[in-house]
Amino acid sequence: MNTGITNRESTDESFRDSLATVDKEGKRKWIYAWKPKGKLYTMRKWLSYLYFIIFFGLPFVKINGRPLFMFNIPQGKFIVFGKIFWPQDFFIFGLAMITFIFFIILFTAAFGRLFCGWACPQTNFMEMMFRRVEFMVLGNANEQKALKNAPWTSNKIFKLSLKHVLFFVLSFIIANFFLAYIIGIDDLKKIITEPVGEHIAGLSSLLIFSGVFYGVYAFFREQACTVVCPYGRLQSVLLDKNSMIVAYDYKRGEPRGMKRKNQPAELQLGDCIDCFQCVRVCPTGIDIRNGVQMECVGCTACIDACNDVMDKIHKPRGLIRYASENSIATGEPLHYTTRMKIYTGLCLLVLTLLSVLLFTRKDIDVTVMRTPGQLFQERGADSVSNLYNIKVMNKTDKDIPLTIKVMSMNGSVQVVGKPYIHVPKEGQGSGSFFLILPKKDIYNRKTELKLALYEGDKKILTETTSFLGPVQ
Numbered sequence: 344m345n346t347g348i349t350n351r352e353s354t355d356e357s358f359r360d361s362l363a364t365v366d367k368e369g370k371r372k373w374i375y376a377w378k379p380k381g382k383l384y385t386m387r388k389w390l391s392y393l394y395f396i397i398f399f400g401l402p403f404v405k406i407n408g409r410p411l412f413m414f415n416i417p418q419g420k421f422i423v424f425g426k427i428f429w430p431q432d433f434f435i436f437g438l439a440m441i442t443f444i445f446f447i448i449l450f451t452a453a454f455g456r457l458f459c460g461w462a463c464p465q466t467n468f469m470e471m472m473f474r475r476v477e478f479m480v481l482g483n484a485n486e487q488k489a490l491k492n493a494p495w496t497s498n499k500i501f502k503l504s505l506k507h508v509l510f511f512v513l514s515f516i517i518a519n520f521f522l523a524y525i526i527g528i529d530d531l532k533k534i535i536t537e538p539v540g541e542h543i544a545g546l547s548s549l550l551i552f553s554g555v556f557y558g559v560y561a562f563f564r565e566q567a568c569t570v571v572c573p574y575g576r577l578q579s580v581l582l583d584k585n586s587m588i589v590a591y592d593y594k595r596g597e598p599r600g601m602k603r604k605n606q607p608a609e610l611q612l613g614d615c616i617d618c619f620q621c622v623r624v625c626p627t628g629i630d631i632r633n634g635v636q637m638e639c640v641g642c643t644a645c646i647d648a649c650n651d652v653m654d655k656i657h658k659p660r661g662l663i664r665y666a667s668e669n670s671i672a673t674g675e676p677l678h679y680t681t682r683m684k685i686y687t688g689l690c691l692l693v694l695t696l697l698s699v700l701l702f703t704r705k706d707i708d709v710t711v712m713r714t715p716g717q718l719f720q721e722r723g724a725d726s727v728s729n730l731y732n733i734k735v736m737n738k739t740d741k742d743i744p745l746t747i748k749v750m751s752m753n754g755s756v757q758v759v760g761k762p763y764i765h766v767p768k769e770g771q772g773s774g775s776f777f778l779i780l781p782k783k784d785i786y787n788r789k790t791e792l793k794l795a796l797y798e799g800d801k802k803i804l805t806e807t808t809s810f811l812g813p814v815q
């Protein structure tokens with residue numbers, strides 16, 4: 344007898360070997376996700392507004408005339424929080440990458456795909472911008488499906504054209520701002536306002552980026568998360584049974600099914616009424632009741648949908664909720680566990696270390712070395728000098744006329760051939776100088792001393808070096 348009841352344990356595992364978006368013939372199955380509504384969706388919507396303000400606003404923010412962020416890969420020039428980084432600072436980027444990977448491993452082990460659902464730009468643009476435009480123009484999921492199967496009429500052509508025009512316009516706007524993060528908003532303005540012929544490369548980049556974004560949001564969509572995204576693919580190794588995920592409480596929900604008249608009394612049904620609302624709203628087309636799956640982007644649409652159903656059938660909310668596999672198995676609520684606290688602490692620690700490194704990084708790098716093959720020179724009866732070579736890397740965007748003074752002793756500096764060392768902006772300067780000390784202050788063959796480097800009256804750096812003198 345078909346009771347209409349399914350038990351999770353009895354469902355086959357074929358979903359593990361197939362993608363929800365690809366049919367048996369290997370053809371794309373288009374996902375017509377229902378429009379989510381609920382507390383979590385509203386929270387995500389407001390958060391997405393904040394992200395959009397940040398994304399579209401940051402290129403206009405400048406510190407000392409420099410963009411707050413710029414990642415000019417073609418020129419190898421990066422600006423982070425208004426500080427310029429050059430290829431010479433590559434070790435910081437290496438460290439940033441290691442920190443980032445470390446952070447991802449810890450964060451994902453503790454909080455699962457929280458980032459994908461709540462902060463990932465792909466999810467936010469897809470779900471909170473493009474899909475909402477689609478709902479606006481084409482209607483809800485059923486209307487979209489009906490339109491797809493309808494014959495070509497002027498109404499269908501108009502609606503689909505409008506959707507694609509809007510998608511391209513949005514992609515073009517995003518591409519402009521994306522490019523602004525690479526070349527800076529000022530150069531972007533030049534591309535927009537100056538004659539086309541002068542900015543062929545810039546305009547081509549704009550069109551390529553627009554095309555890629557349009558292709559992703561209009562056609563590729565959720566597959567960017569389920570097939571391409573390396574972070575998504577890593578979930579299987581990063582998650583464990585204690586990770587926080589969007590999970591279905593099978594203990595409470597099974598056996599699932601709609602209560603029917605004449606149902607045998609011994610059949611004790613779980614809270615899941617098998618209404619498929621959680622599946623219909625899923626943007627990746629999966630059934631979360633099958634357990635943790637790589638395609639789940641943690642968008643929480645199924646939580647909202649199921650909570651709505653639970654309200655209607657007067658059952659407690661949370662049949663689908665944030666939980667760990669272990670907490671579902673034991674029935675324990677998800678706590679902010681010691682493990683999560685340790686991981687959060689470690690994440691904050693590595694982030695702090697990187698921030699300290701970024702903020703304490705010097706704008707000027709200096710190397711001072713005694714000229715090889717030279718010992719010391721007698722200067723009259725009472726002074727001795729050493730000859731030094733100096734190399735200076737200027738990471739700022741202004742020229743620096745560099746002068747040198749002795750800090751820790753009486754003495755003077757004489758730059759060879761010029762009054763100061765010229766260090767061009769975003770470039771390198773070099774020179775030689777004599778360091779002259781009074782003989783009476785030299786007690787050892789080797790004396791450690793400090794030099795101060797000045798830009799005008801402003802001391803910008805101190806450097807330690809050694810001075811060779813005659814043996815007394």
Ligand code: SF4
Binds near residue numbers: 599648662
């Ligand atoms: S929405 Fe809730 S009740 Fe409906 S099928 Fe999904 S888990 Fe079951």
Ligand code: SF4
Binds near residue numbers: 625626643644646
């Ligand atoms: S299973 Fe739920 S949380 Fe995961 S992608 Fe689908 S709707 Fe979002």
